[in-house]
Amino acid sequence: MPTIIGSITNLLNSLANLLTWWVIISPWDEAVRVRLGKHLKVLQGGLHLRIPFIDIIYRQSIRLRILHLNTQTTITKDGKALTIGGTVGYSIVDILRLYQTLHNAQDTLMNLASATIAQCIHERDAVELSPRVIGDMASQQLNFEQYGLASAGVKITDFAIVKSYRLIQDQRSSYTTGIDTTMPL
Numbered sequence: 613m614p615t616i617i618g619s620i621t622n623l624l625n626s627l628a629n630l631l632t633w634w635v636i637i638s639p640w641d642e643a644v645r646v647r648l649g650k651h652l653k654v655l656q657g658g659l660h661l662r663i664p665f666i667d668i669i670y671r672q673s674i675r676l677r678i679l680h681l682n683t684q685t686t687i688t689k690d691g692k693a694l695t696i697g698g699t700v701g702y703s704i705v706d707i708l709r710l711y712q713t714l715h716n717a718q719d720t721l722m723n724l725a726s727a728t729i730a731q732c733i734h735e736r737d738a739v740e741l742s743p744r745v746i747g748d749m750a751s752q753q754l755n756f757e758q759y760g761l762a763s764a765g766v767k768i769t770d771f772a773i774v775k776s777y778r779l780i781q782d783q784r785s786s787y788t789t790g791i792d793t794t795m796p797l
Contacts, residue, residue, distance in 0.1 A: 630664055630665070631664050632662065632664065633661065633662060633663070633664065634659055634660065634661060634662055635655070635659075635660050635662045635669050635671075636658070636659050636660075637655050637656065637657050637658060637660065637671065638657055639657035640657075640673055640674060640675050641657065641671050641672060641673050641674065642654060642655065642656060642657075642671075642672060642674050642704065642707045643655040643660075643669050643670060643671040643672070643707070644669070644670045644707055644708055644711050645660070645662070645667050645668070645669055646667065646668045646669075646670070647663070647666055647667050648666060652708060654707055654708050655669070670711060672704055672707055672710070673704075674703060674704040674705070674707070675703060676701055676702075676703045676764055677701065677702055677703065678699050678700070678701045678764075679699060679700050679701075679702075679718055679721060679722050679725075680697075680699055681697055681698045681699060681700060681722055681725055681726055681729070682697065682722070682726065683695060683696065683697035683770055684696060684697070684726055684729070684730060685774075686729075686730040686733045686734060687733075687734060688733055688734065688736060688737055688738040688741065688773075689734060689735060689736050689737050690737040690738055690739075692738040692773050693773065693774055693775060694733055694738065694741065694771070694772070694773050694774075695770065695771075695772045695773075695774055696729060696733065696746065696768060696770060696771055696772075697768070697769050697770035698725075698729065698743075698747065698766055698767055698768040698769050698770070699766070699767050699769060700721060700722070700725040700754075700763075700764075700765070700766050700767075701763070701764030701765055701766075701767070702721060702756055702761045702762065702763050702764060703761065703762050703764065704760060704761060704762075705757075705760060705761060705762045706760030706761075707760060708760065709758075709759065709760030710759055710760035710761065713758065713759045713760065714759050717759070717761070720759075721756070721761075724754060725750065725754060725766055728750045728753050728754055728766075729746060729750045729766065729768075731753075732746055732749040732750055732753070733746065738773055742771070743768035743769075743771045744768075746766075746768050746771075747765065747766045747767050747768045750766040751763065751765035751766045754766065
């Protein structure tokens with residue numbers, strides 16, 4: 613019985629949202645209103661008209677965001693393995709440009725930052741590198757402005773020069789299954 617009442621309540625709330633003629637944007641948010649699928653308008657904090665079935669509202673917080681970067685192992689110019697992890701900070705300064713340039717901002721920024729960090733490490737010897745040096749170099753090279761974002765920079769949280777060992781599992785699986793994976797079937 614409670615699931616039926618909950619379902620009816622959800623249905624009524626959805627219908628009420630469909631027929632709401634306004635949207636309230638918080639002071640720390642911005643939004644893009646798309647009217648009839650082609651007319652764009654940036655909405656700042658406050659009360660705004662929304663025509664049901666005609667307007668679609670995309671709302672985003674414009675406050676500072678911090679993304680955790682996956683730990684990666686890369687090789688320095690002098691051949692030493694460096695395991696590194698960090699964070700990248702950004703905030704939205706032009707929401708319209710953000711929506712026109714990136715589909716998934718978080719994944720894109722994480723990948724760009726990780727690639728930039730790896731490039732900075734690969735171009736230098738291990739003795740030249742420290743968490744601060746890598747963070748500063750990566751922050752200078754990243755250009756988030758082209759996506760409507762302001763960069764707060766890259767901070768390195770994990771830093772270790774270590775020996776790395778890799779297991780080659782493709783060859784192991786071909787021996788155990790008796791199937792030659794190098795030849796087409």
